[in-house]
Amino acid sequence: MPSHLPKGFSRPFLKLFHILEAILLVAITLATLAAMINEFIHVYVNRQILLTDILLMFIYLEVLAMVQQFIANGKIPVRYPIYIAIMAIARYITLGMKELDGIYVVWLALAAFILAAATLVIRIGHHYWPYEEVTEPHKRQSED
Numbered sequence: 001m002p003s004h005l006p007k008g009f010s011r012p013f014l015k016l017f018h019i020l021e022a023i024l025l026v027a028i029t030l031a032t033l034a035a036m037i038n039e040f041i042h043v044y045v046n047r048q049i050l051l052t053d054i055l056l057m058f059i060y061l062e063v064l065a066m067v068q069q070f071i072a073n074g075k076i077p078v079r080y081p082i083y084i085a086i087m088a089i090a091r092y093i094t095l096g097m098k099e100l101d102g103i104y105v106v107w108l109a110l111a112a113f114i115l116a117a118a119t120l121v122i123r124i125g126h127h128y129w130p131y132e133e134v135t136e137p138h139k140r141q142s143e144d
Contacts, residue, residue, distance in 0.1 A: 029067050036060040055091040059084055079119050086115050 039056055043049050066080045089112045093105055100108075 025067055025071065029064065032060050032063045032067075052091055052094050055087055055094060059087045059091070062087065079122055082115050082119050082122075086112050086119075089115070 036057065039053060039060070043053050062080060062084045066076050066084075069080065070076050089108050093100070093108050097105070
């Protein structure tokens with residue numbers, strides 16, 4: 001839905017938001033890469049790769065994939081944060097398996113299952129009811 005504000009008023013704000021968006025995307029990318037490098041250094045120093053290290057690297061990879069999707073398409077599919085949440089739950093269970101109560105592990109596993117089921121429902125929904133291609137009004141007028 002287009003804004004009803006005058007273009008002379010909204011353009012500077014949109015430009016500012018685009019600049020802030022670009023700065024934040026660069027910051028997120030750099031922070032994720034720094035964290036990933038730190039994790040690789042941790043693995044190298046300890047000379048041991050644990051499942052929790054691999055899961056953490058997958059979380060970093062999903063964050064980078066979200067940034068890439070946002071840059072390429074201007075939006076982030078909702079399933080990417082769900083993937084990150086599933087990985088975070090798996091990592092949490094793996095890290096605290098000895099200290100966690102059994103019922104707490106069951107609740108966490110149920111949460112991961114619900115997130116996985118939500119991803120499946122979203123994917124099925126996109127297959128049967130894909131988004132309609134939205135064209136911008138000025139492009140439609142020039143095509144007529």
